[in-house]
Amino acid sequence: MISFHAAGLSVPNPDGSDDDTVILAPVSLDLRESRVAVIGANGSGKSTLLRLINGLARPSTGRVVVDGKDVARDVAAVRRRVAFLFSDPLSQLVMPLVREDVELSLKPTLKNKVRRRQVAMDHLDSMDLAHLADRSVHDLSGGERQLVALTSVLAAGQDILVADEPTTLLDLRNNILLQDTLFALDQQIIYATHDLDFAARADRVLVVEGGHIVHDGTPCEAIEHYRQLALSASREGS
């Protein structure tokens, strides 16, 4: 279970004034559901909320606890449980070849090179990506890259997957393929998205606006709330 205990993030104001800029206002909630979506406008604090979960960002107030482990105090233990998928797969892929990138995730647990290669191929095969094993990560399509990034992240074996707008750069076909792949996984998944159809598939949806969680509920209610927010903001803007 993921618990936020008044966890928030503020940074010093660039103009030197006393008031800090609030990136995410203190939030308290428990995330137990298998699929939790986070929706909101650009810059609303969705990514910050997600990055707090595996310590890619540290809270300036409060704390985040994952399965009893405080993210700030025991980031190593938390990262052994929480994987993170970026929206741009090229930011995620570290090694030049597809197979090598999956092998990198297995390195901590498999010393034997031959065995490691075999397990990496098994992982790729389970995602129907074995034919890409010896391809450069730069030669893949956007959809293939995101699926390879997902395979590499999952190969590390964590129980929880945090995904920050994983479908943003994908065309419709790959978008649906990635959604189906994610929803077929056993891991608990917390994901941010601008795709309201994708959000509607979750068990619970959080709406983030201006660094605050302004709604937390079922997909239908949350999406409707977000639509109203977007419409109001649009009218005010025009």
Next chain:
Amino acid sequence: MRGQALLLGLRIPGTSMVHRAPLWLKYLVLVAAGTAVVFLRSPTTAAALLVVGLLLYAVAGARVLAAWASPLRLLWWIFALLAAYQWWMNGPWTAFMVVGGMFAALQLARLLLLTTDQSDLIDGMAWACSPLRKVGVNPELVALAVGLMLRSIPAVLGCIADVSDAARARGLGRNPIALAGPVVVSAVAFAHQTGDALAARGILEQGLRDEAADVTPTKGVHHRL
């Protein structure tokens, strides 16, 4: 960052004799060539190494051979400056010996990168660094750091090209001082990104083992279906 810049040191898949050669043999050839360049200082040595290098590129396959000229396209001005200086100071044969020998060694080093899996390079580096374990250094971590450094060289070159293109697109010149700031910022962002990518999988946190132990992953790609 542009992908083609990554081709500078990116492995070209293949099944040639050079691809299949063991890593230790490739390193041996590289060390022998480097030693020859330093200790057998003659134009003949430089010429011989250039020919041997070109032959090995040809044996490695057409795609590898096609990559032979990449450094000349990118770094020709460095070789030209060096050759001009040596010619002026020591004459044409010395210029050929120095620049030819350096280029031959560079090409053989590139051939190692072009024909070897990065994971094999990292494993080889970890093996070579294994004596450091006695002084408390984790050889796997050292090897991973070197692997990431190799990855970052072409990425930073790609970043320089991107920043130059962006400056030209706005009608700005190629003033290196003006480009330095954005390049440094992009390079630092790339380093952060790489760190985040490792953190995202918990690789460093899980600890790269340097002992002969295998643990079959208990979790991985689990499907509900």
